[in-house]
Amino acid sequence: MKNIAIFASGRGSNAEKIIEYFKRHEGIARVCLIVSNKADAPVLDMATREGIDRHVIKKSTFYQTKDTLNLLHNYQIDLIVLAGFLWLVPSYLVEAYRGKIINIHPALLPKFGGKGMYGMNVHKAVKENGEKESGITIHYVNEAYDEGNIIFQAACEVAPEDQPKDIAHKVQHLEHLHFAPEIAKLLQQD
Ligand code: GAR
Numbered sequence: 001m002k003n004i005a006i007f008a009s010g011r012g013s014n015a016e017k018i019i020e021y022f023k024r025h026e027g028i029a030r031v032c033l034i035v036s037n038k039a040d041a042p043v044l045d046m047a048t049r050e051g052i053d054r055h056v057i058k059k060s061t062f063y064q065t066k067d068t069l070n071l072l073h074n075y076q077i078d079l080i081v082l083a084g085f086l087w088l089v090p091s092y093l094v095e096a097y098r099g100k101i102i103n104i105h106p107a108l109l110p111k112f113g114g115k116g117m118y119g120m121n122v123h124k125a126v127k128e129n130g131e132k133e134s135g136i137t138i139h140y141v142n143e144a145y146d147e148g149n150i151i152f153q154a155a156c157e158v159a160p161e162d163q164p165k166d167i168a169h170k171v172q173h174l175e176h177l178h179f180a181p182e183i184a185k186l187l188q189q190d
Pocket of ligand 1: 008011015085106122
């Protein structure tokens with residue numbers, strides 16, 4: 001049984017799907033901690049509803065101390081899942097959890113990645129670039145934004161009339177469908 005920590009700063013729809021998945025598929029893993037950099041993020045309310053421990057990090061603590069690493073060790077975390085977490089992961093954490101931190105990105109990397117490329121910014125860029133497809137990328141996290149090795153991708157069509165919000169909708173569908181099972185696969189081949 002593996003222990004997962006989810007780092008999230010937003011709504012937490014992916015976090016919720018992951019929690020539900022591992023409740024339904026017993027014996028693989030459990031989400032035991034939600035970490036957020038935003039004290040008022042809806043994902044924290046969801047954690048409370050689900051009875052999962054939550055922790056809010058401050059920028060100075062995250063980058064200048066190893067408190068977060070101690071926290072993760074206290075919970076015996078095996079895998080860190082970034083699901084809408086927008087801060088760059090500091091190198092002490094990448095080193096301690098090399099190959100054990102994964103992120104989901106709402107586009108087909110290496111296109112449309114990097115600092116500032118998150119949420120609707122990504123979908124607007126996809127639209128402006130006239131892309132015929134978009135999708136999701138699940139990848140390992142290293143010291144640079146969105147550059148770690150790719151684990152899984154799934155694509156969706158972008159129709160000429162699709163607006164950024166329509167692309168967001170299609171991409172979110174793929175995220176909710178694939179993220180949790182891909183995490184399960186990773187943990188089971190470990
Ligand atoms: C997801 O679409 C995820 O791909 C994106 O944030 C959203 C979080 O949604 N992440 C990034 O853009 C990272 N660059 P959620 O809070 O509903 O799970």
